[in-house]
Amino acid sequence: MRQDTLHIGCAAGFSGDRTDAAGPVVDALAASGAPAVLIFETLAERTLALAQLARRSDPDGGYEPLLDELLRPVLARCLAAGIRIVSNFGAANPAGAARRIAALAVELGLRAPRIAVVEGDDLSGPGQRHLLGSAAQGLAVVSANAYLGAEAIADALLAGAEIVVCGRVADPSLTVGPALAHFGWARDDWDRLARATMAGHLLECGAQVSGGYYADPGVKDIPGLAHLGYPIAEVDADGHCTITKPPATGGRIDSHTVREQLLYEVHDPAAYLTPDVVADISAAEVTELGPDRVRLRGVRGHARPASLKVNVCHETGWLAEGEISYAGVRAEARARLAIDILRERLAGLGPLRADLIGVASVFGDDAGRWLDAQPHGAARDVRLRVALKHAERAQAERLLREVTALYCCGPAGGGGVRTALRPRLGTLSCLVPRSEVPTRHRFIEEAAP
Amino acid sequence: MNDFITVALHRAAHGRTGDKGNRSNISVIAWHPALWPLLVEQITEAVVARQFAHRQPARVVRHLLPQLQAMNFVLDEVLDGGVNDALNLDSHGKALSYLLLDLPLQVPRALAVHLVGADDAAPAHPFPLPLSTTNQRDKT
Numbered sequence: 001m002r003q004d005t006l007h008i009g010c011a012a013g014f015s016g017d018r019t020d021a022a023g024p025v026v027d028a029l030a031a032s033g034a035p036a037v038l039i040f041e042t043l044a045e046r047t048l049a050l051a052q053l054a055r056r057s058d059p060d061g062g063y064e065p066l067l068d069e070l071l072r073p074v075l076a077r078c079l080a081a082g083i084r085i086v087s088n089f090g091a092a093n094p095a096g097a098a099r100r101i102a103a104l105a106v107e108l109g110l111r112a113p114r115i116a117v118v119e120g121d122d123l124s125g126p127g128q129r130h131l132l133g134s135a136a137q138g139l140a141v142v143s144a145n146a147y148l149g150a151e152a153i154a155d156a157l158l159a160g161a162e163i164v165v166c167g168r169v170a171d172p173s174l175t176v177g178p179a180l181a182h183f184g185w186a187r188d189d190w191d192r193l194a195r196a197t198m199a200g201h202l203l204e205c206g207a208q209v210s211g212g213y214y215a216d217p218g219v220k221d222i223p224g225l226a227h228l229g230y231p232i233a234e235v236d237a238d239g240h241c242t243i244t245k246p247p248a249t250g251g252r253i254d255s256h257t258v259r260e261q262l263l264y265e266v267h268d269p270a271a272y273l274t275p276d277v278v279a280d281i282s283a284a285e286v287t288e289l290g291p292d293r294v295r296l297r298g299v300r301g302h303a304r305p306a307s308l309k310v311n312v313c314h315e316t317g318w319l320a321e322g323e324i325s326y327a328g329v330r331a332e333a334r335a336r337l338a339i340d341i342l343r344e345r346l347a348g349l350g351p352l353r354a355d356l357i358g359v360a361s362v363f364g365d366d367a368g369r370w371l372d373a374q375p376h377g378a379a380r381d382v383r384l385r386v387a388l389k390h391a392e393r394a395q396a397e398r399l400l401r402e403v404t405a406l407y408c409c410g411p412a413g414g415g416g417v418r419t420a421l422r423p424r425l426g427t428l429s430c431l432v433p434r435s436e437v438p439t440r441h442r443f444i445e446e447a448a449p
Numbered sequence: 450m451n452d453f454i455t456v457a458l459h460r461a462a463h464g465r466t467g468d469k470g471n472r473s474n475i476s477v478i479a480w481h482p483a484l485w486p487l488l489v490e491q492i493t494e495a496v497v498a499r500q501f502a503h504r505q506p507a508r509v510v511r512h513l514l515p516q517l518q519a520m521n522f523v524l525d526e527v528l529d530g531g532v533n534d535a536l537n538l539d540s541h542g543k544a545l546s547y548l549l550l551d552l553p554l555q556v557p558r559a560l561a562v563h564l565v566g567a568d569d570a571a572p573a574h575p576f577p578l579p580l581s582t583t584n585q586r587d588k589t
Contacts, residue, residue, distance in 0.1 A: 046533055219566040220463060256478065259517050263476035265467030267523045269512050285516045353536035362544045366529040366536045369503040387536040425533050
């Protein structure tokens with residue numbers, strides 16, 4: 001087994017993240033001289049559904065819309081320095097993304113990179129509908145994707161891929177795949193897989209481990225939030241990692257930022273489930289080795305789950321929202337009166353959520369228990385926001401019209417009406433046996449046209 | 450008997466919210482190891498369930514990570530259906546860590562040196578409900 005250290009940098013934590021993060025990460029990876037991989041994590045729970053909808057209107061689309069912006073600044077440097085790229089930015093069309101990357105390399109005057117796509121996650125076809133369970137029958141399914149693990153990524157890298165384009169894979173698998181390929185671990189080496197999984201977990205939200213989504217003035221001050229350094233994990237042959245970030249970038253990595261991210265979206269710390277392993281961080285320890293260097297130890301692993309998790313997104317009707325502002329004396333009372341008017345006008349359409357932005361609009365519940373319990377106050381700058389959902393577009397549109405009508409029929413001084421109507425997507429999850437989800441990689445030369 | 454002061458939890462701990470589906474998890478991480486036992490003793494499943502009573506959690510479970518001086522609360526069915534279903538502007542429940550961090554904490558004066566920041570004028574919780582409205586179980 002190799003005893004060197006693999007450096008894995010992460011330059012995106014979701015679709016919509018900053019697109020200029022990769023440059024300093026790639027520079028740091030290249031300067032280290034260590035074997036290195038760059039990952040981009042761009043798929044949240046509903047991103048794939050949006051990508052499927054995009055592909056419906058453009059068969060060549062359906063991959064990360066900012067793919068060019070993410071790769072163009074760093075593709076030449078990665079190829080020159082031997083930094084491999086692994087990402088789920090293929091979304092609903094990994095082959096389409098791979099072809100776009102090949103074209104981008106041509107546009108940039110680069111040699112042709114070896115690009116592999118990972119396939120098998122998309123279960124939205126009619127032939128696989130029976131896998132989705134009874135809960136999904138009869139639904140207008142937009143997307144259905146299994147969370148794939150690290151093995152197909154590792155296989156693609158071992159076969160010589162310089163860029164691996166995935167659709168839905170578990171976020172930490174973007175890190176586990178390269179480590180598995182590099183160190184040649186056994187695929188049931190649960191402790192090492194679990195350690196690499198938690199390294200990937202720390203990386204997968206980008207700057208959330210390096211000072212992003214952490215700052216709170218006067219208490220949790222972070223320097224340079226406008227130019228945050230994205231994280232790099234230095235993974236050793238046992239899977240242990242040290243988290244750091246490029247020099248001369250903003251942000252901070254310390255035991256507090258790392259602990260917040262370590263527990264992010266974790267439920268039982270003794271059983272963090274991924275397709276690769278069940279990771280156990282109940283005895284994990286973090287140690288500050290120096291400025292912006294934190295070591296994670298004590299992660300253990302157990303045998304991976306027998307099934308794969310599948311996320312199904314389906315159409316569920318319409319979301320209607322409307323807003324109007326009140327200011328000055330008795331502004332809050334006028335906004336509350338507007339709520340009463342809307343409830344009467346829209347009676348029978350289903351629950352109407354009302355928020356008084358500036359008074360109570362975030363902690364509350366859709367049923368309004370929180371807002372109803374707030375004592376009436378004298379806020380002088382209040383924005384009323386209402387929302388409802390309905391299966392039928394025409395019914396949902398009634399909210400938009402009623403909010404607009406407050407201009408002439410509502411309380412005095414209301415202004416700044418904005419309304420929006422958008423389709424809603426519901427999600428449900430199910431488990432599918434691994435044997436029903438054949439997973440493979442193939443190089444772009446072989447990809448279907 | 451001025452051996453204790455009452456402060457908001459955010460002076461002793463920080464945290465972050467995560468969401469999956471209709472389930473929220475909120476970490477509570479001690480600012481200093483000396484404050485950790487206070488969190489374990491006072492920030493219990495019952496106290497957190499009460500703070501979130503208006504969202505009617507189906508279950509509140511607390512997991513302890515002593516090596517990290519951190520605890521992880523898992524609140525089931527508090528997101529009005531979750532990111533795709535809720536009518537809330539913050540359908541992820543991203544802000545909920547700050548609701549938890551508004552809880553009161555009794556701190557011995559001798560440990561006050563480890564507190565951070567200052568108390569603000571947070572309003573009293575508007576909607577305290579009897580504890581019996583939620584189910585809890587211990588997992589510590």
